[in-house]
Amino acid sequence: MAILDIDNLSMVFGGLTALDKVSLSLEKGSITAVIGPNGAGKTTLFNCITGLYKPSSGSVTFKGKRINGMKPYKIAALGLGRTFQNIELFNKMSTMDNLLLGRHLHMHTGIFSGSTFFRRGSRAAAEEIAHRQKVEEIIDFLDLQHARDRFVGGLPYGTQKVVELGRALATEPEVLLLDEPVAGMNMEEKQDLMIWLSDIKEELGITLLVIEHDMRLVMEISDEVMVLNYGEPIAQGKPEDVQNHPEVLKAYLGEDSVAGAA
Amino acid sequence: MDMKRDYYEDIRLLDSGPQVFWLIALIAALALFPFLAGSYHIYTVNLMAIHVIVALGLNLLVGYTGQISLGHAGFFAIGAYATLALMQNLGLPFLIALPLGGFISAGFGFLLGLPALRLEGPYLAIATLGFGLTITQILGRLDFLGGHMGLQSPALNIFGWTVDSDAGRYAVIMPICLFLAWGLRNLTKTRVGRAFVAIRDSDIAAECIGVNLTYYKTLAFAVSAFYTGIGGGLMAFVLGFISPHTFNIMVSIMFLAMVVVGGLGSVLGSVMGAVLITWLQLELARIGELPYLGPLLTELSKQVFTVSGLPNVQYVVFGLIMVLIIIFEPLGLYGFWIRTKIYWRTWPF
Structure with missing residues (x-):
């Protein structure tokens, strides 16, 4: 059974249909990529799943429970984590x-x-200490030791993205939504992130849903790819199948070039 | 030098040997103070301590949670009136009436927090401003609370001991102030305080990692109002008499100035801001008494600044000092403190 099931999800803003009957199911422990041109509705899809938007119609079912209409913090508590396209860190706090x-x-x-609390043994202090140990594991996992006590607002962009991933991992999600995890990263950082993503899938058993424009990463890590264009799903399937799908080429390259290639 | 070896070091109150020394020195100085100082100075410090309590509460809301309030004089008034009414009308002892007054104020804080869920920035500023003004209007019409004539504070009795001197009130106020400062400092280091800061820095991200915005925003208002209400309850006894006019709009603005000048999002900054502004308010009121400069400034203000003929140069100087502090150190007095500390760390090199 799918861990996250999106069924005929639509989102309409006034007269604009941002999502049009999108259906997608994520198998436990898989990596699914959502690709599509800018403005295709990818981030809107994430916002609908995490409860920031209330979808106009359709349903989102997580672990057998319908979650659309629920508050974001309750959805997070069920085990659904996410990162943001434009980094939403708590800038004036340390990593x-x-x-x-x-x-x-x-x-x-x-x-x-x-x-x-006034001493080490007090409940609040004991809890702080225990969770710091847990966070330390994540810092080790993502190689963030150098950033540990620095203000995240002053960290390089690539590192901030990793901190955001770490924060999402700290919630111990079962499904993790990543919105452009490698955008703005250099080659080396991208390479590291790819390794972490497969570790997150293999070792932590977390199901991933990834929005990404970097095709090399999409083709390499994902088990399944969905392509959105103007809010409509135009193709879905294995990465290699989607890559050569005529609709996809049309959406990305335009009508003429497909005709020219054919 | 300051390598940490233990997670508890992140949250404990005292980080090093020198800090233990300074804390003991501070407490000793505060304990000896009423025996060495005159009544007026003790009165001044009492006012400072009350303002510290309020500034801590307001900083929790403005500096930590990022929600502006221009209506804290309203909570100050609620705390003061509630404490006096509980003592006079219900005959409760001071030590029960004061925290109850704080909780009543917290209840109003919660209520004001509800519209704040949907308001931000300038809109919230206006909503809270309206709250502060409304409270004083309502209090002026409640006859059992003295109406516009105000209320006389009853005798302050604690376990049969009648507190009737400034030094006595100091003995009541200062421990409460230290306790509340300690509590707020702890709060900001643990889960709830972090959730407040998360709301300030990115409410969307806070929601998506599981922070209940409704709960924590209203909680921030309630805790802030609790602190301010306690401050108000104590203020009623320092002043001996309260009326709606005691809690005018200028009071709200002064509270905000304390927090901004002291340093947003800093416990130490709240203390420094409250102490400095209280001192300036009292000292600048006597600026005309300064030799040479005083008469000159008074004359200047009569000719240039005043409309009504009253000398108001103290407000001009006060405003000037505020502007200079913010220009030279946007982080407030706390920023000065941090820079001084960094400078001396490498002394004498």
Whole structure:
């Protein structure tokens, strides 16, 4: 059974149909890529899944539970994490604090215990220490030691993207949505990220849904690719099949060039 | 030098030997102060301590959670009136009425937090401004709270001890101030405080990692109002008399100035801002008494600045100091402190 099932999802903004009857199911432990030209509705799809938008029609089912219409924080609590295209980090906090915020769901300190701890053994302090250890594992996994105590606002763009990935991992998601994870990264950083993504899939068993423009990465890591154009799914299937699909070539290169190639 | 070896070092209050020393020195100085200083100075420090409590609460909202408020005089008033009403009308002892007054203020904070869920920036500023103005109008019409005539503070009794001197009030206010400062500092280092900052830096990301925006935004308003309400309850006893006019719009603006001048998002900054602005307010009121400069400034203000004929040069000087601090150090006094610390770290090289 699919872990995340999107069925006939549509999103209409006024007169603009941003998503038109999109259906997609993610098998547990797979990597699915969503590609398409700018403005195709890819990020809108993510926003509908994570609850930032309320879809106009259709349904999103996560682990057998219908989640569209639920608040984003509740969807996150079910085990759905995401990153953002334009990096949404907590800029004035350190990397450590950003990742600790990823642990928010797994921590329990409230307002009273959090404000009155006074020694190592206090509940709030013990919890802080335990979760710092957990975050340290993620810092090791993503090689973020150099950034550990620095303000994320001052980190290089590529590193910020990795911190954001780390924060999403800290929530221990079962499904992780990545919005252009390698955009703005250099070759070396892209290479590292590809390795991490396959580790995330193989070792952590996390199901991935990735929006990406970098075709080399898409072809290399994904099990399944969906192509969106003007909110409509125009092709879906194995990466190699999608690559040569006539509709896809048309969307990316224009009508004439397909005719010319044929 | 400051390599960390242990996760507890990230959150504990005192990081090093010198800090333990300075904290003990500070507490000793605060404990000895009422025995050494005159009544007026103790009164000044009482005002400072109350303003520190309010600035801490307001900074939690503005500096940490990123929600502006121009209506904190409203919470200050609610805390003061609620504490006095609980004591006079219900006969509750001070030590119960004060925290209850704080919680009543927190309740109003929660209510003001609800519209704040949908308002941001300038819109929120106007909404909170309206709240602050409305509260004083309503208080002026409630006859059982003295209406426009105001309320006289009852005698302050704690376990049979009647507090009737500035030094006595100091003994009540200062421990409360230290306790609340310690609590807020702890809060900002743990889960709830981090969630507040997350809302400030990116509310979308905060939601997507599981922070309940509704809960934490209203909680920030409630905690902030609680601190301000406690400050108000204490203020009623320092002043001895409160009326709706005590909590005018200028009070709200002064609170905001304390937080901005002290340093947004900093506990130490709140303390420094509250102390500096309280001191400036009191000292500048007497600027005309300065030798040579005083009469000159008074004359200048009569000729240039005033409309009504009253000397108002203290406000001009006050405004000038605020502007200079913000121009030279946008992080506020806390920024000065950090730079000084960094400078001395490598001393004498």
